[in-house]
Amino acid sequence: MDEKKLLKVFQETQKEIMDVDELSQYMEKEKIMRTALWLSGKKLVDIIENKESIAVLTEEGNRVLEKGLPERRIAKYLKENNLNSIPIKDLKNILDKDEINAALGNLKKKGIAKIEKGNIVFETLDYEDEEEILLAKIKENPHLNSYNEKERKIIENLKKRGFLKIDEEVERKIKLTEKGKEYIKNPIEIKEEITQLTREDIIGGRWREAYIRPYDVKIPVEEVYPAKMHPLTRIIKEIKEVLISMGFKEIKSPIVETEFWNFDVLFEPQDHPAREMQDTFFLKYPTEGDVPEDLLRKVKDIHEDGTINGLKISEGWKYKFDENVSKRTVLRTHTTASSIRYLASLSDEEKEKPHKVFCIGRVFRNEAIDYKHLPEFYQCEGIIMDDNVTFDNLIGILKEFLNRLGFEKVRFRPAYFPFTEPSLEAEVYLEGKGWLELLGAGMFRPEVLEPLGIKKPVLAWGIGFSRLAMLKLGLTDIRDLHKNDLDWLKRV
Numbered sequence: 146m147d148e149k150k151l152l153k154v155f156q157e158t159q160k161e162i163m164d165v166d167e168l169s170q171y172m173e174k175e176k177i178m179r180t181a182l183w184l185s186g187k188k189l190v191d192i193i194e195n196k197e198s199i200a201v202l203t204e205e206g207n208r209v210l211e212k213g214l215p216e217r218r219i220a221k222y223l224k225e226n227n228l229n230s231i232p233i234k235d236l237k238n239i240l241d242k243d244e245i246n247a248a249l250g251n252l253k254k255k256g257i258a259k260i261e262k263g264n265i266v267f268e269t270l271d272y273e274d275e276e277e278i279l280l281a282k283i284k285e286n287p288h289l290n291s292y293n294e295k296e297r298k299i300i301e302n303l304k305k306r307g308f309l310k311i312d313e314e315v316e317r318k319i320k321l322t323e324k325g326k327e328y329i330k331n332p333i334e335i336k337e338e339i340t341q342l343t344r345e346d347i348i349g350g351r352w353r354e355a356y357i358r359p360y361d362v363k364i365p366v367e368e369v370y371p372a373k374m375h376p377l378t379r380i381i382k383e384i385k386e387v388l389i390s391m392g393f394k395e396i397k398s399p400i401v402e403t404e405f406w407n408f409d410v411l412f413e414p415q416d417h418p419a420r421e422m423q424d425t426f427f428l429k430y431p432t433e434g435d436v437p438e439d440l441l442r443k444v445k446d447i448h449e450d451g452t453i454n455g456l457k458i459s460e461g462w463k464y465k466f467d468e469n470v471s472k473r474t475v476l477r478t479h480t481t482a483s484s485i486r487y488l489a490s491l492s493d494e495e496k497e498k499p500h501k502v503f504c505i506g507r508v509f510r511n512e513a514i515d516y517k518h519l520p521e522f523y524q525c526e527g528i529i530m531d532d533n534v535t536f537d538n539l540i541g542i543l544k545e546f547l548n549r550l551g552f553e554k555v556r557f558r559p560a561y562f563p564f565t566e567p568s569l570e571a572e573v574y575l576e577g578k579g580w581l582e583l584l585g586a587g588m589f590r591p592e593v594l595e596p597l598g599i600k601k602p603v604l605a606w607g608i609g610f611s612r613l614a615m616l617k618l619g620l621t622d623i624r625d626l627h628k629n630d631l632d633w634l635k636r637v
């Protein structure tokens with residue numbers, strides 16, 4: 146209906162081309178462009194855009210218009226006080242500090258006053274100032290192309306002085322095409338139109354007579370940015386949904402961890418290089434954490450000589466285990482600490498049942514910050530405990546998991562972790578980037594499971610989640626994940 150209305154305006158005014166201002170006498174302004182776009186899609190009109198520079202007075206410029214330029218304010222002051230000169234040092238009573246220098250310079254440049262022995266001496270107090278005149282003119286007519294060269298120079302100066310800024314304005318005209326001209330030769334009948342079908346329309350039968358307007362989803366509209374979750378939160382949610390749909394249950398564990406849970410229980414020897422300063426954040430407060438004594442003894446035996454309750458199951462690491470090291474506190478370096486805490490928490494009865502759990506959380510490593518390293522990042526970790534689960538099952542599950550996260554090509558290669566055997570690393574293929582390492586996995590070693598009294602095999606995997614988030618969001622710098630750049634957040 147609006148389209149017909151607009152064409153009817155052309156028909157009645159017998160004009161061929163009209164701008165938005167003219168048309169707004171006949172139609173609401175917001176509707177004009179939308180309607181014109183629709184008509185131009187039907188080749189009935191052309192939209193002609195004209196970019197034009199306009200000068201807009203700044204807040205300061207408006208003030209000047211009201212009170213005069215700083216140099217004028219000096220002149221006014223002198224006039225009111227029947228003077229024709231003033232010491233420079235007294236200017237601070239009339240002007241702001243930052244106006245003084247410019248005012249002095251301009252008085253001299255414009256030949257309005259001279260400076261003699263620290264005094265400003267005016268030739269005349271009633272002078273015309275081109276800058277003031279032009280400022281007033283621009284307020285009336287901001288279109289730059291209506292000013293001549295000399296005026297433009299002045300405008301340039303007003304801009305430098307901060308009284309104006311130059312903006313670009315797009316002027317749009319709507320012009321009938323040949324097809325449009327043909328169309329308006331015939332009478333235009335405007336029928337009642339339904340844009341939103343209501344219950345009353347349906348019951349009352351109005352739908353039968355009125356024209357029901359179809360949607361045109363191609364009409365450009367202003368972009369809107371609805372409120373949304375941070376992309377990282379969104380991906381965490383997505384991963385959780387995938388894992389929950391695969392039958393996993395979520396677990397959590399503390400960020401401040403003892404070396405015992407972060408390393409010892411995982412059969413990482415106490416002199417393992419990963420514990421060294423460069424990787425682990427050791428905490429000053431609290432210095433020590435609680436460690437279950439019974440388990441501590443078992444873990445100590447396994448580390449020292451590979452025995453469990455006096456039974457030798459492994460070579461062990463053959464060194465002197467230090468219980469004080471176990472109690473030291475660290476920021477957890479991996480979420481495997483959560484998995485192992487979960488296994489240790491199972492009662493005898495629960496140990497008879499199968500378990501599938503996962504944990505997503507922050508982990509910390511003392512690494513130099515660069516495009517792919519942050520000292521704090523996310524990991525997502527999962528375990529499956531059940532009779533007869535095998536390494537093949539692990540590969541199958543990981544393939545499924547990675548596929549569901551949107552990675553189609555996945556490959557595995559052997560790897561080493563102190564707590565799993567066999568171990569593997571999974572890589573995913575990304576178009577244009579090649580193979581990228583994404584996760585580590587394996588079957589917990591007997592040295593890990595036996596002290597916990599777990600007899601069933603346990604599959605475990607840990608995924609570098611921040612990395613995954615980067616890949617999914619198409620970022621090349623991990624720092625961008627946390628920069629909270631609003632433009633990026635709006636779009637992503």
Ligand SMILES: N[C@@H](Cc1ccccc1)C(=O)O
Nearest residue numbers: 479481585586587605606607
């Ligand atoms: N925790 C290991 C990943 C891993 C988890 C579970 C099993 C094997 C490996 C890491 O941080 O790199």
